[in-house]
Amino acid sequence: DARVTQTPRHKVTEMGQEVTMRCQPILGHNTVFWYRQTMMQGLELLAYFRNRAPLDDSGMPKDRFSAEMPDATLATLKIQPSEPRDSAVYFCASGITGAGYNSPLHFGNGTRLTVT
Amino acid sequence: EDKVVQSPLSLVVHEGDTVTLNCSYEVTNFRSLLWYKQEKKAPTFLFMLTSSGIEKKSGRLSSILDKKELFSILNITATQTGDSAVYLCAVQKTSYDKVIFGPGTSLSVIP
Numbered sequence: 001d002a003r004v005t006q007t008p009r010h011k012v013t014e015m016g017q018e019v020t021m022r023c024q025p026i027l028g029h030n031t032v033f034w035y036r037q038t039m040m041q042g043l044e045l046l047a048y049f050r051n052r053a054p055l056d057d058s059g060m061p062k063d064r065f066s067a068e069m070p071d072a073t074l075a076t077l078k079i080q081p082s083e084p085r086d087s088a089v090y091f092c093a094s095g096i097t098g099a100g101y102n103s104p105l106h107f108g109n110g111t112r113l114t115v116t
Numbered sequence: 117e118d119k120v121v122q123s124p125l126s127l128v129v130h131e132g133d134t135v136t137l138n139c140s141y142e143v144t145n146f147r148s149l150l151w152y153k154q155e156k157k158a159p160t161f162l163f164m165l166t167s168s169g170i171e172k173k174s175g176r177l178s179s180i181l182d183k184k185e186l187f188s189i190l191n192i193t194a195t196q197t198g199d200s201a202v203y204l205c206a207v208q209k210t211s212y213d214k215v216i217f218g219p220g221t222s223l224s225v226i227p
Contacts, residue, residue, distance in 0.1 A: 004158075031213065033215065035217070042217060042218070042219040042220060043159075043204065043217040043220075045214070045215070045216060045217075048214070050212070050213070055212045055213075055214075056212060056214060091158065091159075093215075097213035098213070102147065102148055102164070102166065102208075104150055104161040104164050105150075105161070105206075105215060106161065107152075107158035107159050107160070108158060109157045109158050110157065110158060
């Protein structure tokens, strides 16, 4: 069964430290989304890529967050420096999008980040 | 600004009841509406709706879209405790296929 893989599953870190989250999309999917989920805000879209090119990262705090796709099998989300308010579950989702395509997103199991 | 609204935000029902969850949206360049179920971990896909008036069905779950009135409903009949979850509605736009989510409806089914 094809699935989106996220690592690590859990991360506890101290304020000011760098955090890197990784996502392996489903093979053949051309679009990768990063979402952050909290009780207060629900699922917020941070950034997404199609064919490794960033399409929209307007939901991401630019001063501390960065998202990249070094290759088609890996997407990364980095926070530097981390702050307690970044504590949340970060989800990666992949799908096939573009002209003529319309597939649902498939989610990974998320990275639960706690910043103390 | 694009918006997806769900109601109610939480709901408690007894096993065997039928529930209707609502999703309304205000987005430019609408492409499709999606429903997901989220238990403890990742949201799992339920339905994708692109055309008005055509019901999608899977077992005890069904959903329909009204593109004129900009809303969708998700029905669950004969609810079971395993239906307890957060149900998320999302809208996909045609512009760059952006997908935005509503706040979710937390459903608790008690025996």
